[in-house]
Amino acid sequence: MKYLGIEPKRPKVGVFDFTGCEGCELQLANKEETVPAFLQAIEVVDFREISSTSSDDYEVALIEGAITRDDEIRRLKEIRKHAKLLVALGSCACFGGVNRLKNGYDLDAVNQEVYGTEPKETLPTQAVKEVVSVDLEIPGCPVDKAEVERIVQHLIWDVPYQFPAYPVCFECKQRYTTCVFELGQLCLGPIARGGCHAPCPAGGSGCWGCRGPAADPNLEEFLQIAKDRGFKKREIKERLSFYGGFEDMP
Amino acid sequence: MTSLFRPYYIIQESEMAQPLDYNRRSRLKHVDQVFRSEIINIIPLTDMEKLFQLRILDGAERERFSFLPGQFVMVEVPGYGEIPISISSSPSHKGYIELCIRRAGVVTGILHKTRRGAVVGLRGPFGTHFPIERMRGNHILLIAGGLGLAPLRAPILNVIENRTDFHDVHILYGTRQPDMLLFNYQYEEWNRISDINLKVIVEQGDESWTGPVGLITDLLKKIRLEPLETYAIICGPPVMFKFVCAHLQREGIPMDRMFVSLERRMHCGMGKCCRCNIGSTYTCLSGPVFDYWTVMNLKEAI
Amino acid sequence: MKVDLNIDLHHLTRVEGHGNIHVQVKDGKIKQARWDVVETPRYFEVMLKGKHYTSAGILTARICGICSIGHCLASLRATEQAFGINITNKAAQLRLLAKHGETLQSHILHLFFLAAPDFLKVPSAIPLLDSHPDIVAAGLRLKALGNRICEVVGGRATHPVSLLVGGVARMPEGLDDLQYDLESAQDDLAAAAELFGTFDIPEFQRETEFVSLKGEEEYPWIGGRLVSSDGVDKAEHEYTVMTNEEVVENNTSKWCKLSRESFAVGALARFNNNHHLLHPQALEVATGLGLKPVCHNPFMNNVAQLVECVHVVHDAMRLVDALQGSDSEPTLVPVTPKAGEGISAVEVPRGILYHHYRYDEKGYITKANCVIPTTQNNANIHHTLRDLVAANAREGMTSEQLELLCSMLVRAYDPCVSCSVH
Amino acid sequence: MLFKVLGKKEFTTFIELLLNDTEVIAPKQVGVDTSGKPLHQYLPVQAFTEIDLSYETTEYSAKTYFLPFRENLSTCSFLDMVWDRQIKYRVQPRAIIGLHACDINALLKLDKVLAGDRFPSPYYISRRKNTFIVGIDHDPCEGGFCQAVGADVVTHGFDLYLTDLEDRYFVAINSERGFNVLQRVKTREPTARDNNDYLDVRRRIAGQFKPLEVHNLPNLMDIEFESKVWKKWADKCLSCGSCAMVCPTCYCYGIEERVSMDNAESAKVKQLYSCQFLDFAMVAGGHNFRPDRETRLKYRYYHQHRGFVEAYEEPLCVGCYRCGRVCLAGINPTDIIGDLQTEYQE
Numbered sequence A: 001m002k003y004l005g006i007e008p009k010r011p012k013v014g015v016f017d018f019t020g021c022e023g024c025e026l027q028l029a030n031k032e033e034t035v036p037a038f039l040q041a042i043e044v045v046d047f048r049e050i051s052s053t054s055s056d057d058y059e060v061a062l063i064e065g066a067i068t069r070d071d072e073i074r075r076l077k078e079i080r081k082h083a084k085l086l087v088a089l090g091s092c093a094c095f096g097g098v099n100r101l102k103n104g105y106d107l108d109a110v111n112q113e114v115y116g117t118e119p120k121e122t123l124p125t126q127a128v129k130e131v132v133s134v135d136l137e138i139p140g141c142p143v144d145k146a147e148v149e150r151i152v153q154h155l156i157w158d159v160p161y162q163f164p165a166y167p168v169c170f171e172c173k174q175r176y177t178t179c180v181f182e183l184g185q186l187c188l189g190p191i192a193r194g195g196c197h198a199p200c201p202a203g204g205s206g207c208w209g210c211r212g213p214a215a216d217p218n219l220e221e222f223l224q225i226a227k228d229r230g231f232k233k234r235e236i237k238e239r240l241s242f243y244g245g246f247e248d249m250p
Numbered sequence B: 001m002t003s004l005f006r007p008y009y010i011i012q013e014s015e016m017a018q019p020l021d022y023n024r025r026s027r028l029k030h031v032d033q034v035f036r037s038e039i040i041n042i043i044p045l046t047d048m049e050k051l052f053q054l055r056i057l058d059g060a061e062r063e064r065f066s067f068l069p070g071q072f073v074m075v076e077v078p079g080y081g082e083i084p085i086s087i088s089s090s091p092s093h094k095g096y097i098e099l100c101i102r103r104a105g106v107v108t109g110i111l112h113k114t115r116r117g118a119v120v121g122l123r124g125p126f127g128t129h130f131p132i133e134r135m136r137g138n139h140i141l142l143i144a145g146g147l148g149l150a151p152l153r154a155p156i157l158n159v160i161e162n163r164t165d166f167h168d169v170h171i172l173y174g175t176r177q178p179d180m181l182l183f184n185y186q187y188e189e190w191n192r193i194s195d196i197n198l199k200v201i202v203e204q205g206d207e208s209w210t211g212p213v214g215l216i217t218d219l220l221k222k223i224r225l226e227p228l229e230t231y232a233i234i235c236g237p238p239v240m241f242k243f244v245c246a247h248l249q250r251e252g253i254p255m256d257r258m259f260v261s262l263e264r265r266m267h268c269g270m271g272k273c274c275r276c277n278i279g280s281t282y283t284c285l286s287g288p289v290f291d292y293w294t295v296m297n298l299k300e301a302i
Numbered sequence C: 001m002k003v004d005l006n007i008d009l010h011h012l013t014r015v016e017g018h019g020n021i022h023v024q025v026k027d028g029k030i031k032q033a034r035w036d037v038v039e040t041p042r043y044f045e046v047m048l049k050g051k052h053y054t055s056a057g058i059l060t061a062r063i064c065g066i067c068s069i070g071h072c073l074a075s076l077r078a079t080e081q082a083f084g085i086n087i088t089n090k091a092a093q094l095r096l097l098a099k100h101g102e103t104l105q106s107h108i109l110h111l112f113f114l115a116a117p118d119f120l121k122v123p124s125a126i127p128l129l130d131s132h133p134d135i136v137a138a139g140l141r142l143k144a145l146g147n148r149i150c151e152v153v154g155g156r157a158t159h160p161v162s163l164l165v166g167g168v169a170r171m172p173e174g175l176d177d178l179q180y181d182l183e184s185a186q187d188d189l190a191a192a193a194e195l196f197g198t199f200d201i202p203e204f205q206r207e208t209e210f211v212s213l214k215g216e217e218e219y220p221w222i223g224g225r226l227v228s229s230d231g232v233d234k235a236e237h238e239y240t241v242m243t244n245e246e247v248v249e250n251n252t253s254k255w256c257k258l259s260r261e262s263f264a265v266g267a268l269a270r271f272n273n274n275h276h277l278l279h280p281q282a283l284e285v286a287t288g289l290g291l292k293p294v295c296h297n298p299f300m301n302n303v304a305q306l307v308e309c310v311h312v313v314h315d316a317m318r319l320v321d322a323l324q325g326s327d328s329e330p331t332l333v334p335v336t337p338k339a340g341e342g343i344s345a346v347e348v349p350r351g352i353l354y355h356h357y358r359y360d361e362k363g364y365i366t367k368a369n370c371v372i373p374t375t376q377n378n379a380n381i382h383h384t385l386r387d388l389v390a391a392n393a394r395e396g397m398t399s400e401q402l403e404l405l406c407s408m409l410v411r412a413y414d415p416c417v418s419c420s421v422h
Numbered sequence D: 001m002l003f004k005v006l007g008k009k010e011f012t013t014f015i016e017l018l019l020n021d022t023e024v025i026a027p028k029q030v031g032v033d034t035s036g037k038p039l040h041q042y043l044p045v046q047a048f049t050e051i052d053l054s055y056e057t058t059e060y061s062a063k064t065y066f067l068p069f070r071e072n073l074s075t076c077s078f079l080d081m082v083w084d085r086q087i088k089y090r091v092q093p094r095a096i097i098g099l100h101a102c103d104i105n106a107l108l109k110l111d112k113v114l115a116g117d118r119f120p121s122p123y124y125i126s127r128r129k130n131t132f133i134v135g136i137d138h139d140p141c142e143g144g145f146c147q148a149v150g151a152d153v154v155t156h157g158f159d160l161y162l163t164d165l166e167d168r169y170f171v172a173i174n175s176e177r178g179f180n181v182l183q184r185v186k187t188r189e190p191t192a193r194d195n196n197d198y199l200d201v202r203r204r205i206a207g208q209f210k211p212l213e214v215h216n217l218p219n220l221m222d223i224e225f226e227s228k229v230w231k232k233w234a235d236k237c238l239s240c241g242s243c244a245m246v247c248p249t250c251y252c253y254g255i256e257e258r259v260s261m262d263n264a265e266s267a268k269v270k271q272l273y274s275c276q277f278l279d280f281a282m283v284a285g286g287h288n289f290r291p292d293r294e295t296r297l298k299y300r301y302y303h304q305h306r307g308f309v310e311a312y313e314e315p316l317c318v319g320c321y322r323c324g325r326v327c328l329a330g331i332n333p334t335d336i337i338g339d340l341q342t343e344y345q346e
């Protein structure tokens, strides 16, 4: 619909999946009450998981999943050529996601363990930005559909979108959640990027940092706090490396 | 049993009956109402700035709306956000106001896409103003850098309209490049008015630029001042007004005769959201216009 | 008879994950008829190694974005088996409720948005927004209901956050609203049944072995004995006897077999083995749509899914009722890790899922194995495909028609390919 | 002020009266912390037994019932060039039982900013006027320094205020509304003994506070503007905003406007914010007036103990110590103020 005389353009969107659980793609079909409006605001020209139409004529490419094989690298580069705007959708695409955990092992041994004598082709996990240039990253495991909707709106309006600068803690407080540290559990809330509305601490698991670090996180103090509260190095490390989002941090 | 508490309906209370008047600091509680205003004209100034002429739709509200040079309004594009913008037109001009807006983010970005006829919301005017009354009978320096001409245009027009009230009037304006000059179609007019000294300078000229090249302080050096009978208004980025004010101070102009307009993040304009605090002074209530002495005394102001 | 047909379908659409169909019929002879899974392998079993028990459920949920709750529950149960933990009855009810939400969400997604377009002859559900808005709206409402259940109990629709080792983090809020929504879903379910009644489901029979959990008193979802329609009956921890995984060429997914060259799991298998435990209303829908045990038409898996939707909605109502009236029994019991091995079997939307972990005494995983339903189905899909081609490679059949039929067959299994290559 | 004495049994009746009539918010135990200490929160209650008036403190203040974390300010419906705005203020009456003096004082300070001043906030006033407040006296909470900032006693801003005299409550009545509601139950006039007991309790409470020097803070803040103390504490700050969320007086906010996916309507939502966030003072184009933790942390104290004093002759902080308790990094007002004083003395 037109508003203030601005004719909204309807961007042609392609959705492409690489190594991941397809949970982020699934989110595009979630938040059902606005799905029809969402699908009217954009023109889906390629979305293998829900549609048999396929096309190279897209402006926006949403990339889900990490890159773990040669054919994926080739396919991604091809998509990059067509897309005006390439968006990494979800933590796998943004950081490698949980797939990155395999990078800690020798890949031959990994293959041996799972496939025995018939190893399958695989590369160390890479985030999308490690293979092609990325215009926008939407983190989250899975992504938050409400946030995706807002970002798409900003794309349509052609105005910048700013991710929240605050950490998850803030949203936890706004939900009246009792701090999970108070309950004796580890939580990355103080250093993880907010915007997810803190479902995990509220649900009882503590934050695992799926959205990567908040703007200017105080990692040093966080490590001190975790240590003071008796959490072991191994546990903290496991948590920080879980989604690959804290990979670049010292 | 009748219920224990009678609900209190704020809109029915007597205070609410008063008309909307932000300037008189009324006790009115309906402060979240906006004036629905129509964009009557859009005038592109540069690649980044456009001048918007806005008319309040409701006739009675329009009649009542008045402001002083230096004050700002909160402009709301429903759904996108609300931003502070200085009024760029003359206070004596009734009927519509002019806002010069640079494309910078969400709201300004959307405003730049709207078309004539679109309706936006206005609240205000808010904030302090330049003390034009006090300046009468003095020499006037009006100095702007870059987008600073937007807030300065109101006092410029005000001074021009009341030219006889003032002694010498100097308007100095500088930008980085010639294509960034705002309101260049008006210089001719301002310059033709005898007795107004308008000088424009750019930091980097181009092929077509014939005027002076350099910093705004270069223009200042050429002006002979009578410091104790001069008032100065300086609008522009902090680095610029810091240099200019320091220069003028050395020339002997008292710090409380120089006025600047500060910019801070704002969400309400009413001293509630705290986002514009400098130290702990609300820019929206005690500013945006401050004299230089106050600015010097505000910790973290520049 | 001269029948030449060629299908070279890369990355079949409207299924989860990447798989290819290759068919070549020359002079009426099948040269090849293949279902190849080419999804990139992810090596979850390796990633699990060295992880703390608190991470296992969260990590394995990421095996699949559609059945994340199923994976999480299988993982928790395996860990609890290893530590010798018994969760409370209330926690079990909550978990089952979350599972029902997922089953509903997943089945509806498949039925309305992945499968229905074939029957309505459109490439996706998107054009249906304009042509059949009522159908789309009903589908979205049912899917939303499934997701809401997951959200209320699991804390989030995809990748649950409240399901922990030892039970469920907290008693959910909003059960009243849920009950109301469940009751109001009846009309949409009836509409769905009516819609599927109008669909032309291909007639095709193939004698198949069906594997599922064995229901004792209730339609089975979490844990219990394992059965096959060919008469195998094993305990949960003997799962390897049921799966017999092997690595095959051309496939990043493994293949499984039991009494025959392949077997099937999923809604149809559960129905065939446990139909007598379905809610009467669900059975009525089954009868109405011509689904009778033991059904050997793989396309009828769609109908079995719909029947299960009816069943889980009714069962969810029962669970919500029970939970609302329940006492102050905790939802979470304390957990002390210990060295040991745990195996669990859970019926997820696409069939039976096994998780198997070995723990050290500090609660870190030393070995893990997961057997995914689609992994178990892949061989069967492959073999059925060949039979389907054989039955249809006759005069008048075009490559396009056959491609659609083959695609519909694969989709009928609702394969979760990335899962199968976890 | 009028005083009455209310028996404990009548008090139960009184609360039940409220419960039957309106939404009641009261301190409620929500769990225990790692050391087994009970945790309380102001939450809606359905029965008298859920209320625990002997609570020491709550993690969150009652601020959220006046300044919700998120509040819809208005909605707009669009039609191409024009739009129509709807504003709704909350008017449902509500009662909050068991607020301590500091929390009522906090409301009085918020009143100054949000209900008085040049632009009163209708959203706030509407909630404030529709909330029936019953306060209660209590022994100092751990860490609290309300006496130092003059917030340990409260003389107005409530409807009723209770002092527990073991078998009965001594009730101060501060509003006509309070008076009327109290008339629904049996009360009696205080006797000399009641008065004595009441004053004893007050004296006992007042005698238990630890001193903290704050009177010189407005000046000290300016003198110690460049102090190393700020950096020392700011290095620990996580910029998570928890302090501002639990504080009964922090009122800063941000505005978020959203358009519905079908472009038919929009909502203007106010979200309480924190001055500790990186983008608190960031403007378009990326300039940030307080880019580092040090200036942000300092600003919070500056606002509370200097700016507010300048404007209203009293600090904004009521000494409830909630910010100190919630901070994972252990940043707290007593230590910071203490450090500043020490440094000043050196």
Ligand SMILES: Cc1cc2nc3c(=O)[nH]c(=O)nc-3n(C[C@H](O)[C@H](O)[C@H](O)COP(=O)(O)OP(=O)(O)OC[C@H]3O[C@@H](n4cnc5c(N)ncnc54)[C@H](O)[C@@H]3O)c2cc1C
Binding pocket: B072, B081, B082, B083, B084, B085, B086, B087, B099, B100, B101, B102, B103, B104, B105, B106, B107, B108, B109, B147, B150, B151, B262, B263, B264, B265, B266, B267, B288, D282, D283, D284, D285
């Ligand atoms: C008193 C005053 C007068 C101003 N006058 C003018 C003018 O005449 N012409 C002009 O082009 N600009 C003026 N500005 C700057 C203008 O307000 C910002 O450019 C504008 O807010 C950017 O909004 P946005 O939504 O496009 O940017 P975004 O980056 O999307 O900003 C998001 C929000 O941050 C806040 N914000 C961001 N930058 C500023 C800022 N610089 N000042 C205040 N709030 C900000 C606003 O609330 C805005 O909605 C003035 C600012 C102030 C304080």
Ligand code: SF4
Binding pocket: A020, A021, A022, A023, A024, A025, A064, A065, A089, A090, A091, A092, A093, A097, A098, A140, A141, A142, A143, C062, C065
């Ligand atoms: S980011 Fe998470 S939800 Fe998204 S594809 Fe990866 S594992 Fe799945």
Ligand code: SF4
Binding pocket: A140, A141, A168, A192, A193, A196, A197, A198, A199, A200, A201, A206, A207, A208, A209, A210, A211, A212
């Ligand atoms: S709370 Fe943490 S793990 Fe959970 S969604 Fe938010 S950022 Fe991700």
Ligand code: SF4
Binding pocket: D243, D246, D247, D248, D249, D250, D304, D316, D317, D318, D319, D320, D321, D322, D323, D324, D333
């Ligand atoms: S600053 Fe801290 S101690 Fe002071 S009122 Fe706020 S939360 Fe309480």
